[in-house]
Each structure stands twice: as C-alpha cells, then as structure tokens.
Amino acid sequence: MRRIVIYVLVILATFEFSFAQDSDKDFKWPEKKKAAVCLTFDDGQDSHLDNAIPILDSFNMKATFYCPGNKESLHNRTPEWKKIVENGHELGNHSLFHPCDGRLFDWVLPEYDxxxxxxxxxxxxxYTSNTLLKAVDGKTNRTYGYPCSNFKVHGDSTYVDIVKQQFSAARSDGPIPNTMQNIDINFMPSWCVDSHTGKELIAYVEEARKNGTIATFMFHSVGGGYLNVSNEALQELLIYLKENEEDYWVDTFYNVTNYIANQSGNIE
Structure with missing residues (x-):
C-alpha cells in the first residue's frame, strides 16, 4: 500500500512539474527576448536627474523613478521630472511621505511610522500622491514602489489590497522568479543595490535570462550617497544590456508588468 501511495505522489509531482514547464513555454517575451529588465530608482533624488538620466538616455534605455510627493527635488525641478516622462521614462508613486516600519528602521519618524x-x-x-504626480505628468495609470518594501500598517494589517485598487502593478523586494507561472504583478520582487559592482549587476540579469524571467533593480543614490550605485557600475550594466539586446527587454516597470498581465491573461 505504501509503495502505491509513493508511486502516486511521484506521478503527481511529475505532472505538476511538466505543467509548470508547459506554462513557462507558453509565456513569451516580446521579439523573442529571453528576459525582461526593469531599472527602478527610488526617492526622487537630484542624482537621478543629474546622473542616472544622462546615462540612461545615452543608451536610449527607459527606467522607472519612484518619487515621494514631499521630495525637494520634485518641488524644485518639476519641469525636469515632467520632461523625463515625455522622453519615455516612468514617474512612479512612492507615497507622499515615504512611510516605513519604525520597528525595522530607527531613522523613521513617529509620524511616518x-x-x-x-x-x-x-x-x-x-491617492493624494497619485493626484500630485498626475499634475506633473498627466498620467492616470501608474505603478507603486513600496517604501522600504514594507506593506503592513497598524496592527500588522496588509495594505496590498489598497495598492491593487489604485495601481496597475507594484514593486516590493525578493529574489528573481524561477518561473513566470503565477507571477503577482502587484507584489513583484526586486534587488536593492548597495555599492555593488558592474559585474554583480550583470550577474543578476544573467540569472533572469537563465530562468527566462525578470530582473528588477531597486536603485537609490546614483554616483554617491546612500544605497549607492556608482556611475561606472550603472554604465557597465547598460553597456552589457546594449551588447546583448537580442536577449533582454529593458523597459519601464509599467510597460513590462502591463505586458505580463496581458500575457498571463492570454495563457489562462
């Protein structure tokens, strides 16, 4: 009897694995690409306008910038933030005040905990942050980046469902997906970069290519600052992506997740 049970379990496991493989084969990236890459930048910094944008534009690669509504850069350089959207980049919602879990980060003020x-x-x-950003770029559809990748409010109540109501997709943190099966575009994983080398950034996208999935970067400061990526490391990554553009689809988080949603719907 025990052998029969084991045999049945093996058969079911094999069937499930084969089904997952078939589902992955049904998912296809555009233009026969092998993986998608999303370059996202957090906190609406001057370094994004001064360093990241010129580098990105020199390679004609589009990125997503998650900007809190209370950032001085957004206030002082509004026309420049509007211009990057006109040039194909995405201005994403990162809340008004960048609230995070004060139990995890001692720099969080009580009013923003x-x-x-x-x-x-x-x-x-x-909602208010969406209204502000709409006044900047005129967009009504937008994605969200969870500040600090935290997603619970008072009493450990998740607000993921609220995000789903207001945004087309959202970015959290986590490892590169092994498969595109059952991908949740409302809670997409990403890698928080902190002083990593160009080679390490390249290795990250190579893992996504091996899996046939998606690599999403969570950058902060560019060219100096906290959770920094150097100009040289970012440029090294973009050179690699440009040289291997037959394999990688590099686009805004909005465009890539919108494509994933449509592909998943067609598969189902």
Missing amino acids: LNNYSRAQIRMEL
Whole structure:
C-alpha cells in the first residue's frame, strides 16, 4: 500500500512539474527576448536627474523613478521630472511621505511610522500622491514602489489590497522568479543595490535570462550617497544590456508588468 501511495505522489509531482514547464513555454517575451529588465530608482533624488538620466538616455534605455510627493527635488525641478516622462521614462508613486516600519528602521519618524498608520490613512496618502504626480505628468495609470518594501500598517494589517485598487502593478523586494507561472504583478520582487559592482549587476540579469524571467533593480543614490550605485557600475550594466539586446527587454516597470498581465491573461 505504501509503495502505491509513493508511486502516486511521484506521478503527481511529475505532472505538476511538466505543467509548470508547459506554462513557462507558453509565456513569451516580446521579439523573442529571453528576459525582461526593469531599472527602478527610488526617492526622487537630484542624482537621478543629474546622473542616472544622462546615462540612461545615452543608451536610449527607459527606467522607472519612484518619487515621494514631499521630495525637494520634485518641488524644485518639476519641469525636469515632467520632461523625463515625455522622453519615455516612468514617474512612479512612492507615497507622499515615504512611510516605513519604525520597528525595522530607527531613522523613521513617529509620524511616518507605518505602525501608526491606519488603512484609511495610507489609502488617502497614496491617492493624494497619485493626484500630485498626475499634475506633473498627466498620467492616470501608474505603478507603486513600496517604501522600504514594507506593506503592513497598524496592527500588522496588509495594505496590498489598497495598492491593487489604485495601481496597475507594484514593486516590493525578493529574489528573481524561477518561473513566470503565477507571477503577482502587484507584489513583484526586486534587488536593492548597495555599492555593488558592474559585474554583480550583470550577474543578476544573467540569472533572469537563465530562468527566462525578470530582473528588477531597486536603485537609490546614483554616483554617491546612500544605497549607492556608482556611475561606472550603472554604465557597465547598460553597456552589457546594449551588447546583448537580442536577449533582454529593458523597459519601464509599467510597460513590462502591463505586458505580463496581458500575457498571463492570454495563457489562462
């Protein structure tokens, strides 16, 4: 009897693995690409306009910039932020005040501690930030980047469902997907870069190519600052992506996740 049970379990496991393989074969990136790459930059910094944009534009590669509504750069350089959207980049929502979990980060002020937020408060903050960003770029559809990749408010209540109501997709953190099966575009994984080399950045996208999935970078400062990526490392990555553009689709987080949603719908 035990042998029969084991045999059945093996058969079921084999069937499940074969089904997953077939599902992955049904998912195809555009133009026969082998992986997608999303370059996302957090916190609406001057270094994004001064360093990241010139490098990206020199390679004609589009990226997503998650900008909180209270950033000085957004206030002082609004026309420049509007211009990058006109040139094909995405201005994403990163909330109004960048609230994070104060239990995890000691620099979080009490008024911006998610543990002190209600669901109604985070809902209104995201809505208001969307209104502000719409005034900048005129866009009505937008993606969201969870600040600090935290997604719970007071009482450990998740606000992922609120994000789903207001955004087409959202970025959190986590490892590169092994498969495109059951990808949740409302909680997409990404890698927080912190002083990594160009070679390490390249190795990350190579893993996505091996899996046939997606590599999403979470950059912060560019060319100096906290959680930094150097200009040289970023440029080294872009050179590699340009030289291997037959394999990699590099685009905004909005465009890539929108494609994934449509592909998944066609597969189902």
